[in-house]
Amino acid sequence: MTSVITDTTKTRRGAVSLRKLTKDYAGSRAVDGIDLDIPAGEFFTLLGPSGCGKTTTLMMLAGFVEPSGGSVVIDGRDVAHVPPPDRDIGVVFQNYALFPHLTVFQNLAFPLEMRRLGRPEIARRVGEALKLVRLEQWADSYPGQLSGGQQQRVAVARAVVFNPPVLLMDEPLGALDRKLRLQLQLEIRSLQRELALTVVYVTHDQDEAMSMSDRVAIMREGRIEQMGTPAELYETPVSVFVADFLGDNNTIPARAADDRHVMVGDVALRTPAHGLARDADCVVLIRPERVRISDAPATFSGVVHDVVYLGSASQYEIDVAGAGRLRCAVSHNGGHAVWEPGRRVGVELPADSVHVMPGDPTSKKE
Ligand SMILES: Nc1ncnc2c1ncn2[C@@H]1O[C@H](COP(=O)(O)OP(=O)(O)OP(=O)(O)O)[C@@H](O)[C@H]1O
Numbered sequence: 001m002t003s004v005i006t007d008t009t010k011t012r013r014g015a016v017s018l019r020k021l022t023k024d025y026a027g028s029r030a031v032d033g034i035d036l037d038i039p040a041g042e043f044f045t046l047l048g049p050s051g052c053g054k055t056t057t058l059m060m061l062a063g064f065v066e067p068s069g070g071s072v073v074i075d076g077r078d079v080a081h082v083p084p085p086d087r088d089i090g091v092v093f094q095n096y097a098l099f100p101h102l103t104v105f106q107n108l109a110f111p112l113e114m115r116r117l118g119r120p121e122i123a124r125r126v127g128e129a130l131k132l133v134r135l136e137q138w139a140d141s142y143p144g145q146l147s148g149g150q151q152q153r154v155a156v157a158r159a160v161v162f163n164p165p166v167l168l169m170d171e172p173l174g175a176l177d178r179k180l181r182l183q184l185q186l187e188i189r190s191l192q193r194e195l196a197l198t199v200v201y202v203t204h205d206q207d208e209a210m211s212m213s214d215r216v217a218i219m220r221e222g223r224i225e226q227m228g229t230p231a232e233l234y235e236t237p238v239s240v241f242v243a244d245f246l247g248d249n250n251t252i253p254a255r256a257a258d259d260r261h262v263m264v265g266d267v268a269l270r271t272p273a274h275g276l277a278r279d280a281d282c283v284v285l286i287r288p289e290r291v292r293i294s295d296a297p298a299t300f301s302g303v304v305h306d307v308v309y310l311g312s313a314s315q316y317e318i319d320v321a322g323a324g325r326l327r328c329a330v331s332h333n334g335g336h337a338v339w340e341p342g343r344r345v346g347v348e349l350p351a352d353s354v355h356v357m358p359g360d361p362t363s364k365k366e
Pocket residue numbers: 025029030048049050051052053054055056057204
C-alpha cells in the first residue's frame with residue numbers, strides 16, 4: 001500500500017515567502033520588515049538571541065499573530081490574514097501542547113476529525129504517522145504515560161498527520177536533555193527529508209541550527225542580519241555580531257593601513273582587501289582554530305597564558321603584543337606539542353582566515 005503522506009508531498013508544495021513582514025507592539029517594533037524566500041523542501045532556521053523576533057516571525061507565519069504590515073505567501077497565496085487552520089501548516093512548540101485527556105491515537109486523530117475525514121482514513125493516517133515516529137505501540141497510552149522525548153515525537157506526528165507542506169517548529173527540543181536533543185535532531189531531519197517538508201525552525205542554539213539546517217537566518221532586533229548556509233555564515237560573517245553568534249571567535253582591535261594591510265599594534269597584518277578608509281578603526285576577526293602557533297619566529301610574538309586540554313584539541317590563551325589575549329585551538333592529530341604557560345611562541349593570523357570589518361568589538365552573543 002502506498003503512503004498518503006509521502007505520495008502527495010512529491011508535488012513539492014511548501015514554498016514560503018515573507019515580504020516586508022512587520023509587527024509592532026505598543027510602540028516597539030518586534031519584527032522589522034523581513035523579506036525571505038524559502039523554497040519548498042528546505043530546512044530553514046531562524047537563529048538569534050532572546051527577544052530578536054524569531055517567535056513573532058514564526059507566529060505570523062502560523063497565523064497566531066496578526067502582522068502589522070507585509071505579507072506571508074505560501075505557494076503563491078497570500079495568507080497573512082487567513083486563520084491558522086486554513087493555512088495548511090503544522091506547528092510544534094517547545095511544550096508539547098498535547099491534549100492530556102486524549103490518548104496518543106486520539107491526539108493524532110484530532111486534526112483529521114477537524115478536517116472531517118472518515119474513520120477508516122483517520123485510522124490509516126494516524127497509523128502511518130505513528131510509524132514515522134516509531135510509536136505504534138503507544139497508540140492507546142495517554143501523554144502523561146510517555147517520556148518527554150516520546151511526547152515531543154507525538155507532537156511532531158500530530159503536526160504532520162494531515163499532510164501539511166510546511167512544518168513550523170519553535171524551540172521543539174528546548175525542554176529535553178542534551179543526548180535526547182541530539183537524537184531527536186537526527187529524527188526530525190530524516191522525517192523532514194522523507195516527507196519533503198519545508199521546515200521553518202526557531203532556535204537560539206547555534207549548534208542545533210548549524211547541524212540541522214540547509215540555510216540559517218541570523219536575526220537581530222527584528223531584522224535579518226545575515227542569511228546563508230551554515231558554512232557561509234561561519235566562514236564569511238558580515239558582522240561581528242554574526243561571527244560572535246556562530247562559534248568562538250577572536251576579535252582584535254585594529255586600524256586600516258592600505259588596501260592590503262591593517263595595523264595590529266605596531267604590526268602590519270596582511271589581509272584581503274577591505275575597502276576601509278586609511279586610519280579607520282576596524283576589527284580583525286579570526287576563529288581560534290585558524291590561529292597558528294609554533295616555536296619559530298612569526299608575524300606576532302606571544303606568551304602562553306593558559307592551556308586547557310579538551311581531548312581532541314588543546315585550547316590556548318596567548319598574550320600577543322598589540323593584539324591582546326587570543327584563543328587558539330590546536331587539534332591533536334596523533335601526538336601534540338604542549339606549550340606550557342609562560343612559554344614564548346610565534347603566532348600567525350593567516351590572511352585567508354581573517355575577516356576585517358568596521359564594527360563594535362564589544363558586541364557579544366547573549
Ligand atoms: N505579545 C507581546 N506583547 C508585547 N511585546 C511582545 C509580545 N510578544 C513579543 N513581544 C516583544 O517582541 C520582541 C520579540 O519577541 P520574540 O518572542 O519574537 O523574540 P524571540 O527571538 O523569539 O525571543 P526568545 O528566544 O526569548 O523566545 C521582544 O522584545 C518581546 O518583548
